[in-house]
Amino acid sequence: MSDWLVPYIMFKGNCEAAVMFYQKVLGGESVIMRFGDMPPNPAYPVPEEHKKLVMHAELRKDGHILRFSDYITDSAFVPGNNISFSLEFDTKEETKATFAALAEGGTIEMELQETFFSPLYGKFTDKFGVMWQLSCRPH
Secondary structure: OOOOEEEEEEEOOOHHHHHHHHHHHHOOEEEEEEHHHOOOOOOOOOOHHHOOOEEEEEEEEOOEEEEEEEOOOOOOOOOOOOEEEEEEEOOHHHHHHHHHHHHOOOEEEEEEEOOOOOOOEEEEEOOOOOEEEEEEOOO
16 A cells, blocks of 8 residues: 555644645645644644644645644754654554554654544654654544
8 A cells, every 4th residue: 555654744834835845846636734624622722823834734646645744842843853754554453553562662752542533643753763653544
């Protein structure tokens, strides 16, 4: 499956411009979702200044995918270290097992949890410094 392992590139407030640039140069179709498009969650309110930023974008062409987002966490943004890999699985069991194995000895940024876009989603940096995002496909 071509979208099993997908590069995920993070930006600091200029994600939409980057997606439009890459689409102009590379072609393909893009989809952009903003933080303001998320369903409201009182436990995690979206600050007004983040609502227009890109929560998730994709550029698809000929069976290939690039994913993008604006970086809004408190962690330091470092250009050049802003690429992670996104893995998607068909089952929660496979998602949990792979998360546990890859995250062992690493630093978990977000434990696996249900989100509005996935039954299970989590982020971590593995023991080699590689950043990962794992999710289970919604069925």
